[in-house]
Amino acid sequence: MRELTEKARAEIAAAGSSAQLEQVRVRYLGRRAELPLLLRGVAQLPPEQRAEVGRQANLARRDLEALIAERMETLAVGEMQGRLAADAIDVTLPGSPTVPVGRLHVLTQTTRELEDIFLGLGFTVLEGPEVETVHYNFDALNHGKTHPARARTDTFYLSNEVVLRTHTSPMQIRAMEAHPPPLYVVIPGRVFRPDSDATHTPQFHQIEGLAVDEDITLADLKGTLLAFARAVFGDERQVRLRPHFFPFTEPSVEVDVSCFQCSGSGSMRDGSRCALCKGEGWLEVLGAGEVDPNVYSAVPDTERNAPGYDPEKVQGYAWGMGIERIAMLKHGIPDLRLYFENDLRFLGQFG
Numbered sequence: 572m573r574e575l576t577e578k579a580r581a582e583i584a585a586a587g588s589s590a591q592l593e594q595v596r597v598r599y600l601g602r603r604a605e606l607p608l609l610l611r612g613v614a615q616l617p618p619e620q621r622a623e624v625g626r627q628a629n630l631a632r633r634d635l636e637a638l639i640a641e642r643m644e645t646l647a648v649g650e651m652q653g654r655l656a657a658d659a660i661d662v663t664l665p666g667s668p669t670v671p672v673g674r675l676h677v678l679t680q681t682t683r684e685l686e687d688i689f690l691g692l693g694f695t696v697l698e699g700p701e702v703e704t705v706h707y708n709f710d711a712l713n714h715g716k717t718h719p720a721r722a723r724t725d726t727f728y729l730s731n732e733v734v735l736r737t738h739t740s741p742m743q744i745r746a747m748e749a750h751p752p753p754l755y756v757v758i759p760g761r762v763f764r765p766d767s768d769a770t771h772t773p774q775f776h777q778i779e780g781l782a783v784d785e786d787i788t789l790a791d792l793k794g795t796l797l798a799f800a801r802a803v804f805g806d807e808r809q810v811r812l813r814p815h816f817f818p819f820t821e822p823s824v825e826v827d828v829s830c831f832q833c834s835g836s837g838s839m840r841d842g843s844r845c846a847l848c849k850g851e852g853w854l855e856v857l858g859a860g861e862v863d864p865n866v867y868s869a870v871p872d873t874e875r876n877a878p879g880y881d882p883e884k885v886q887g888y889a890w891g892m893g894i895e896r897i898a899m900l901k902h903g904i905p906d907l908r909l910y911f912e913n914d915l916r917f918l919g920q921f922g
């Protein structure tokens with residue numbers, strides 16, 4: 572019997588879990604185990620042996636039961652702590668996982684920034700159709716019948732009379748048809764041309780400006796664009812106007828802004844040539860001009876609207892700038908196509 576209890580003690584001590592310990596208990600104290608059988612067999616022993624064998628067997632059983640109960644408690648505490656650690660809930664964590672928040676596309680950001688600047692200067696924001704008639708896209712804007720921009724290699728035609736607008740300028744006519752002077756509007760929007768390379772994409776964005784009032788001169792245009800240039804590129808900027816040609820403005824100008832990377836000097840502090848302006852000191856940003864009197868004559872003087880765009884009474888200026896170009900200059904973006912490739916590594920850098 573001693574051998575048996577020693578073996579049971581060793582197995583109790585070695586049990587690694589309450590389940591293993593239960594197996595040990597069944598093995599030594601279960602209904603068919605050796606010790607209970609011995610106890611049940613006491614009655615068949617000779618009377619002089621019964622008392623001593625029964626006493627020892629009972630002692631051994633109680634001893635093992637006590638050992639098992641003690642070991643069971645130790646194992647249960649350990650197992651409970653293990654479960655608590657595994658199921659731990661950190662109540663300080665947010666109730667729902669954080670979802671990555673998107674942001675506005677850099678072109679939308681730039682468009683809104685430009686809108687805000689011109690709203691601050693007293694302009695109203697208008698939008699117009701992306702599908703236009705040849706009348707609004709070319710004829711009313713004083714493009715001669717043979718103007719090269721009308722070619723099918725330069726314009727997406729939907730039919731002989733309907734195109735995807737190649738610029739936001741058709742809205743100059745639509746705005747004047749809808750509103751009598753004085754008129755101060757900017758028109759942001761998407762435009763389309765069949766070009767595709769590092770500096771051209773089939774769709775891009777412009778923001779058109781049109782101001783028509785009495786006694787408007789090119790100086791008003793320059794002052795407006797100087798305010799724009801300083802708001803976008805910094806307070807130190809200057810603008811310069813270079814003579815150019817557009818069908819619907821006369822005179823027409825290209826507008827340059829002094830380079831913000833080299834402060835207009837064309838060279839960097841270490842004497843190297845400024846890469847942004849290529850040593851010119853100036854950055855070309857947009858085309859503009861005084862509204863050609865022929866454009867006013869395209870605005871019908873109907874009785875209903877009576878717009879009153881009489882070239883003898885009103886003057887105006889207009890500009891069109893590429894929103895992609897403004898954002899490229901401002902953020903140092905090297906390739907126009909990056910805007911439209913939807914690469915989050917690029918888009919995530921803005922805003």
Ligand SMILES: [Zn+2]
Pocket residue numbers: 830831832833834835836837838845846847848849850851852853
């Ligand atoms: Zn420069």
